Every structure is written in C-alpha cells, then in structure tokens.
Amino acid sequence: MKAVRIHEYGGPEVLVYEDIETPAPGPDQVLVHVRAAAVNPVDVAVRTDSFPTPRQPPKTLGSDGAGVVEAVGPGVRGVAPGDEVFFTGLGVGTEGSYAEYALIAPAQAVRKPANVSFEESAALGLAFSTAWYGLARRAALAVGETTLIQGAGGGVGSAAVQLAHAKGARVLATAGGPDAVARVRELGADEVIDRRSADVVSEVKRLTEGRGVDVVFETVVSANLAADLAMIVKGGRIVCIGSPDPSIQIPFGTATAVDASLLFASSSNAKRAGVAEILGEVAAMVERGELRPVVGRVVPLSQAREAHELLAGHHFGKIVLVP
Numbered sequence: 063m064k065a066v067r068i069h070e071y072g073g074p075e076v077l078v079y080e081d082i083e084t085p086a087p088g089p090d091q092v093l094v095h096v097r098a099a100a101v102n103p104v105d106v107a108v109r110t111d112s113f114p115t116p117r118q119p120p121k122t123l124g125s126d127g128a129g130v131v132e133a134v135g136p137g138v139r140g141v142a143p144g145d146e147v148f149f150t151g152l153g154v155g156t157e158g159s160y161a162e163y164a165l166i167a168p169a170q171a172v173r174k175p176a177n178v179s180f181e182e183s184a185a186l187g188l189a190f191s192t193a194w195y196g197l198a199r200r201a202a203l204a205v206g207e208t209t210l211i212q213g214a215g216g217g218v219g220s221a222a223v224q225l226a227h228a229k230g231a232r233v234l235a236t237a238g239g240p241d242a243v244a245r246v247r248e249l250g251a252d253e254v255i256d257r258r259s260a261d262v263v264s265e266v267k268r269l270t271e272g273r274g275v276d277v278v279f280e281t282v283v284s285a286n287l288a289a290d291l292a293m294i295v296k297g298g299r300i301v302c303i304g305s306p307d308p309s310i311q312i313p314f315g316t317a318t319a320v321d322a323s324l325l326f327a328s329s330s331n332a333k334r335a336g337v338a339e340i341l342g343e344v345a346a347m348v349e350r351g352e353l354r355p356v357v358g359r360v361v362p363l364s365q366a367r368e369a370h371e372l373l374a375g376h377h378f379g380k381i382v383l384v385p
C-alpha cells in the first residue's frame with residue numbers, strides 16, 4: 063500500500079510517499095481502508111520530534127481518518143467488514159492514518175455520519191473531541207453563558223464555535239481577515255472580531271457592555287493569555303488548548319484580581335474520558351444538522367508535504383488528505 067512516512071525528524075521535506083506492506087489485523091485490531099485522513103498540528107509535532115512519542119522513525123504519520131472496515135482480527139466484537147467509520151488517536155504510539163490502510167482498536171471506531179463524506183468525517187476526530195472535552199467537560203460551559211473562541215478559523219476553533227452555539231451559549235470569536243470572519247459567522251458565532259484589524263480586548267468589552275466573557279476557549283495561549291485575563295468576568299474560566307510557545311507567562315496580578323480559573327485540556331485525557339462516546343454524540347449532532355465538519359482543503363496523499371506547508375500558513379478549517 064501507499065503511505066506517507068518519516069525516516070528522520072525535520073521539516074515537511076522528510077515526509078516520504080512510498081510503498082509499504084499492508085498490515086493485517088491482529089487480535090483486537092480493526093483494519094480500515096482509509097478513504098480520507100485529516101492533517102493536525104500534532105502530526106507536525108511528531109514530524110519535528112517536539113511531541114513525546116514512544117515510536118521512532120521510520121513511521122507513518124497521521125492521527126485522524128475515515129474509511130471502510132476491511133477486516134477485523136480475532137476477538138473483535140461490534141465492528142464488522144463493510145462498516146463506515148471515522149477515528150482519531152493514531153500516529154503517536156501506533157502507525158498513523160496517512161496511508162491506504164490503518165489499524166485501529168475497536169473502541170476507536172465511530173460510525174460515520176450518513177449525511178457527510180469521508181473527507182468531512184475525517185475532519186471530525188481530534189478537532190471535535192478536543193473542542194468538546196475543553197468546552198463541555200473542562201470548562202463546563204453552561205446555557206446562557208458568554209464564551210470567546212480564540213482562533214475560530216482553525217480546525218479546533220471552528221469546531222468549538224459550533225459546539226458552543228449548539229450548547230446555548232452566546233458565542234464571540236476571533237478570526238484572521240474578512241473572509242475567515244464571514245465564514246466563522248456562518249458557523250454560528252454571534253459576533254466575530256477580526257484580530258488583524260481590531261483591538262480584541264476593547265471589542266469584547268464593547269460587545270459585552272463592559273462585563274467580559276464567562277469562558278475563553280484559547281487555542282494560542284502564549285500569544286493571548288494576558289488579553290484573555292483582561293476579558294473574563296470575575297471567576298471566569300480560560301480553557302487552554304494549544305500554545306506555540308510551551309513556556310507561558312501568567313500575569314499574576316491580573317489573574318488574581320479576577321479570581322481566574324486557568325484550565326488545561328488534552329485530547330489524550332478526552333480518550334480516557336471516553337472519546338468514542340464523545341464522538342458518537344458529535345456524529346449524532348452532525349446527522350441532526352446541528353454541527354458540520356469544516357473542510358478547507360482536500361489534497362492528494364502523495365502531496366502530504368504541501369499539506370503540511372498549507373497548515374503552517376493561513377488556512378480555514380481542516381486540511382484533508384485523500385489516498
């Protein structure tokens with residue numbers, strides 16, 4: 063089969079599109095014929111050796127995918143050949159989804175929503191499970207609360223906007239540029255601030271009549287934490303999802319003045335909290351038309367290097383590879 067692997071760590075140029083042996087499912091494994099694989103920042107972190115991973119190169123990248131079950135190993139119950147599924151959580155401790163076939167655990171297989179494509183289903187896994195875990199489980203966003211989604215044009219942010227709207231919150235969001243602003247509004251945000259041309263803190267204050275927001279969903283902590291602390295209500299929560307710079311500075315005075323709750327959330331813990339259950343609910347909401355996967359670009363698997371370059375630049379929603 064064709065797969066995109068790394069033989070060493072480095073830039074996009076270390077991604078190699080090559081032939082490898084098609085795996086066979088062992089006990090408690092499911093072989094999926096991959097029809098689409100999403101590109102996530104964690105794949106880049108694995109490629110550059112900036113994410114702790116027990117598997118050394120050569121290895122196949124990719125956390126997320128969607129496809130058709132080809133075969134199941136001994137002992138597998140509840141998943142059968144022919145089932146259409148999507149999944150997340152490959153590529154760190156296991157081989158990844160950037161391939162024509164991938165092995166998953168039965169518990170990772172979530173039934174694909176009937177009303178969306180494989181490309182759209184592949185875009186659901188990590189983005190929606192992280193948004194759900196951060197907003198619903200960690201921040202416990204409640205009906206009637208006001209939330210600010212930072213980085214709303216990205217994969218996780220575009221999921222968070224929709225989930226917050228579906229949960230009955232008032233949704234404020236930031237996006238980069240007029241096109242992204244318009245698209246985030248279409249996802250259900252009540253107010254979208256163009257972070258390139260507006261002062262986000264004063265806009266949030268204006269839109270909330272000086273009150274601030276109850277919850278910030280923050281995907282770029284190192285850039286925005288000081289501003290977030292200036293935009294929350296007393297006792298407000300900031301749920302921290304991503305940070306390009308891992309060593310963040312906390313302005314102690316501002317944080318204590320507003321009794322801030324800083325929360326952190328990892329999709330690894332979403333797995334332990336029952337990622338299949340979370341994604342099963344996401345899939346049901348997609349089928350009811352309450353959520354929709356946001357695919358910005360579809361790229362051939364053979365051009366995974368270009369896909370990683372696109373992820374590093376300005377993009378909207380998810381970038382998806384098709385074998």
Ligand SMILES: NC(=O)c1ccc[n+]([C@@H]2O[C@H](COP(=O)([O-])OP(=O)(O)OC[C@H]3O[C@@H](n4cnc5c(N)ncnc54)[C@H](OP(=O)(O)O)[C@@H]3O)[C@@H](O)[C@H]2O)c1
Binds near residue numbers: 239
């Ligand atoms: N905790 C977890 O388990 C977990 C899970 C998934 C992802 N993550 C992390 O979460 C982050 C977002 O992931 P993603 O998949 O959504 O990435 P993504 O698709 O690349 O989106 C990132 C978004 O952030 C925007 N952005 C950049 N600088 C910003 C700033 N200073 N303020 C506000 N927005 C800004 C970008 O907008 P422009 O295009 O305009 O620059 C882009 O829309 C990444 O760091 C990722 O590693 C964490």
